[in-house]
Amino acid sequence: MTRALPIFFALIFAGAVAAQDRYVGYYYPEVTSEESFDRIVRASDGASKAVRIDFVNLLTSSQLEAPESPRFVFFAKGEDADTLILTALDDEVFATLYRARAIMAQLTVAVRQGGFFQQEELQYVATFYDLLQLMHFNELVISDGRSWTHRVRFQR
Numbered sequence: 113m114t115r116a117l118p119i120f121f122a123l124i125f126a127g128a129v130a131a132q133d134r135y136v137g138y139y140y141p142e143v144t145s146e147e148s149f150d151r152i153v154r155a156s157d158g159a160s161k162a163v164r165i166d167f168v169n170l171l172t173s174s175q176l177e178a179p180e181s182p183r184f185v186f187f188a189k190g191e192d193a194d195t196l197i198l199t200a201l202d203d204e205v206f207a208t209l210y211r212a213r214a215i216m217a218q219l220t221v222a223v224r225q226g227g228f229f230q231q232e233e234l235q236y237v238a239t240f241y242d243l244l245q246l247m248h249f250n251e252l253v254i255s256d257g258r259s260w261t262h263r264v265r266f267q268r
Contacts, residue, residue, distance in 0.1 A: 135189060139197055140255035143263045145209065149241045150267035153234060158248030164193045167247060184215070194250040199257045206256040216240050216254075241266070 136142055159167075168188045175182040183205040189195045198215075200206035205215070219240040229235040234242070244252055245266040255261040 135195075135197065135253070136261075139187075139189070140199055140253060140257065140261040141259060142261060143253070144260045146263045146265065148265045148267055149245060151242065152245070152268070153238050153242045154232065154246065156246045156248070158246070161193045164188050164196075164247055164249065168193075168196065188249075190250070194248065195253060196244060196249050196251070197253045197255070199255050201257070203256070203258065206254065209254075209260065209262055212254045212256075212262065 133143070165188055168186050171186045175186075181201075183202055184198050184200045187197050189197060198206075198212075200212075204211075206212040216239075220238075223229060223240055223243050224235045224238065229238055229243070238246075241252070241264065245268070248268075249266055251266060252264040253261060254264070
């Protein structure tokens, strides 16, 4: 009986961890690094699930309309579509976390040109992470789709 207790608790703990991130092993490998993004450029009521899904659909549509094939994909997961996942489709684009962060910087340029940031006068200060936080995404998960996954948790 005493030997069964550690195994029982290990199984419960493993189940709790798996329930916490049910996408590990399906959409991306185990999370290998994490960070918190706690800067708040503007208080926001947040966006609804539908707005977050429309945002991801817009990003995906713009990729599919481009002449070249997408090198990474976006998708929203979670009951409220509050987890944004970016997974590389080739071995070069997110070969390192630094390259993935460079893509985030490039996405910042794209969102700064959008009407929302200009209307709110945020085009000179806000980043892609700021937009995700304003839209009330809880986290961004970036992965090379092979060996590493980085999680950014958004604090409010």
